[in-house]
Amino acid sequence: MSDLTDQGLAEIAAAIASRFEQGFVGVGNGTTAFDQTQTDLTGDSKTRKVCSNVIVSGATVTFSATFEYEDGNISWDEMGVFLESAAGPMLTRKVLAGVGTKSPSQQWVADAVVTFAHGA
Numbered sequence: 001m002s003d004l005t006d007q008g009l010a011e012i013a014a015a016i017a018s019r020f021e022q023g024f025v026g027v028g029n030g031t032t033a034f035d036q037t038q039t040d041l042t043g044d045s046k047t048r049k050v051c052s053n054v055i056v057s058g059a060t061v062t063f064s065a066t067f068e069y070e071d072g073n074i075s076w077d078e079m080g081v082f083l084e085s086a087a088g089p090m091l092t093r094k095v096l097a098g099v100g101t102k103s104p105s106q107q108w109v110a111d112a113v114v115t116f117a118h119g120a
Contacts, residue, residue: 009059009116016114017054017061020091024048024082025065025110029075031095039090045074048085049110059116067108075101081112 004012030043040046049065049072063081076099081091092114102108 004118006059009118010056013059013061013114013116014056016091016116017056020061020063020081020083021051021054023051023054023063023091024085025051025063025112026080026082027067027072027074027076027110028078028080030078032078034093034095038093040087041078041080041090041093043074043078046078047072047074048082050085061114061116063112063114065110067102067110069104069107072102072108072110073104076108076110079110079112081114 026041026046026048028041028043028046030041030046032042049067051063051065053064055062076096078093078095080093083089092112
């Protein structure tokens with residue numbers, strides 16, 4: 001097996017960003033620990049919003065979505081990046097700590113940051 005170069009990681013990040021450019025950031029109230037076999041957020045309440053911005057910087061991709069006043073009014077305990085508005089591949093999932101509960105009087109922006117790195 002060959003090792004990836006820094007340039008290779010940047011190319012992977014760019015390819016993922018391109019594939020998920022019209023993707024979605026989802027938030028939910030699930031607190032189940034991350035498992036690589038998960039295919040969706042684990043909470044009973046969850047919602048997804050289309051990415052308003054996808055930024056690539058080297059081997060890091062930031063997916064941003066705006067949750068308007070009527071969207072995502074739940075405890076934000078988990079976040080994921082998805083290819084589709086319902087079902088579809090889930091690229092990432094993160095259990096959040098201390099984000100809080102969004103209310104209808106608030107507009108929040110969710111930034112899901114994915115960094116591709118050299119591994120063991």
